[in-house]
Amino acid sequence: MTILALSFASYLFALWKRPLLYLGLVLQVVYIFSRGAELGRLPLVGPHDTLIFLAASMAAFAAAFGFALKDRSRFLNAVTIVVAVFTAFAMTAKQHNSPLPPVLKTFWFELHVVLAFMSYALFGIAAVFGGVYLKDRQNSSEGLGYRAVLIGYCLFTLSMIFGGIWAYLAWGTYWIWTPKELWTSILWAYYSLYLHARLRPWWMGRPMAVLGIAGFAITMFTYLGVSLLMKSSHSF
Amino acid sequence: MNILKQILNFLLSLRTTIWLLGISLVLLFAGAFIMPASEEFQLLHSTPLFEWIQNQPLQLTWWLWSLIGILAVLAVNTLFCSIESIISKRKVTHWLLLISPQIIHVGFLFILLAHLLSGIGASQGMTGAVEGSVIMLSGDDTELRVKEINMNYDSYGYLTDWDVSVEYLSAGDVLYRDMIKPNQPSTRMGFNINVKDLRPFPVEAVLLQINREPGALWALIGGILFTVGIVTLILLKIRMER
Structure with a gap:
């Protein structure tokens, strides 16, 4: 937990000293690996571990996307705030330390979860680019937001496919009618709409930026809202 | 003749796709709030969708009926747009860039077919x-x-x-x-x-x-096609930007 507190502090101070963002990311990666070694499995069960993975993924993608921007300070500051908030919530959430039930011990589950959270992180990056675009109207921000969504959509689709394969092997069906599956469909249809809309010139610019921001709100509800508030196959 | 042309234009339009996706989203949003509040949906785990939906009151299922209708039109729209795209752009040099979105579309259609088959015959x-x-x-x-x-x-x-x-x-x-x-x-x-x-x-x-689960194999084929199409598309886009 000390490593996690240090990583949180690094993110906070990264608003003044940029390299601390990367230090925060490294500390978070160390924490994830140490949790994995301690538990003997992928630490991606429950809000504590998943929020940390989401924060680390966002920081890592932000570092990669940041290189494509001339003026990256506004973008990186916004990502740093989001990542610090996720880390703070993770620190208050209960750790899930018990062994996994046998049905979760499969690489289909691991791929499903890892890809889902990487896609959520990319949707978050796209939302930040959307916010930056609304502030400074640089076309590069909007274009990078689109790329983040395109890659995120690919990873999200893969996550759904792997989840379907796993569900078929574990429960005999690739589709279950629960709120989580419905919200996952909403998220997938939403970003399908986003990608198709961008092919039409009318949607370029501000509408795309707004769609990117709204998309992350749906992402967060699909991830936390449904899992915490509704009874589903993915409840925490 | 004019009406036929209008229908064809409607089915070939990207604007139609965007509208259909938008309406699907609204219906799914409605379902996301109706479903958790109704015990009747628990039966859906053990009954094929089309059998279940016929025995439920319309105030619970209107969004599902509408969604099925919209998805049917979207499937036709997807098919028409893909065929039109291949015919009109067949002479482009980057044929992989042309074909990969169509592979994604075919994958999507297979997944819809899988849900249709499971909706009819799953038990x-x-x-x-x-x-x-x-x-x-x-x-x-x-x-x-x-x-x-x-x-x-x-x-x-x-x-x-x-x-x-x-x-x-x-x-x-x-x-x-x-x-x-x-x-x-x-x-x-x-x-x-x-x-x-x-x-x-x-x-x-x-x-x-x-x-x-009669749709399982089709869903798998659809999933593989979708994956192949989207990964190819992204790799091509990255390569073209370099």
Whole structure:
């Protein structure tokens, strides 16, 4: 937990000293690996571990996307705030330390979860680019937001496919009618709409930026809202 | 003739796609709030969608009926747009860039087909069993015998692993022997038999789930096509930008 507190502090101070963002990311990666070694499995069960993975993924993608921007300070500051908030919530959430039930011990589950959270992180990056675009109207921000969504959509689709394969092997069906599956469909249809809309010139610019921001709100509800508030196959 | 042309233009339009996706989203949003509030949806786990939906009041299912209709139009729209795109751009040099979105579309159509087939013909049954239990599987004389149940626990009492050996019988003769493990169902004769739950006391018992999922193979093919298409598209876009 000390490593996690240090990583949180690094993110906070990264608003003044940029390299601390990367230090925060490294500390978070160390924490994830140490949790994995301690538990003997992928630490991606429950809000504590998943929020940390989401924060680390966002920081890592932000570092990669940041290189494509001339003026990256506004973008990186916004990502740093989001990542610090996720880390703070993770620190208050209960750790899930018990062994996994046998049905979760499969690489289909691991791929499903890892890809889902990487896609959520990319949707978050796209939302930040959307916010930056609304502030400074640089076309590069909007274009990078689109790329983040395109890659995120690919990873999200893969996550759904792997989840379907796993569900078929574990429960005999690739589709279950629960709120989580419905919200996952909403998220997938939403970003399908986003990608198709961008092919039409009318949607370029501000509408795309707004769609990117709204998309992350749906992402967060699909991830936390449904899992915490509704009874589903993915409840925490 | 004019009406036919208008219908064709409607089905070939990207604007139609965007509208249909938008309407689907609104319907899914409505369903996301109706579904958790209605106990009737619990029956959907064990009844094929098209059988269930016909026996439910319209105030619960209007969004699903509408969604099915919109998805049907979207499927036709997808098919028309893909064919039109291939015909009109067939002479482009980057044919992979042309074909990869169409592969994604075909994958999507296969996934829709899978849901349609499962919606019509899927079935699910559950039954408790102990060692020696014999379960009738279908209308003919095929039966399933639970031969042995094994459960392993760690020192803290957590279940770490289990397996259930089963036999398929016909007129008392053993046709197949199989072993059900976590994420390893027994898939014989069109059935997918897995263990939903286990109980160690007073005697070792399992809750067996017996599924038929006619759309599963189509969903897998659709998923593979979608993956191939989208990964190819992204790799091409990255390469073209360099």
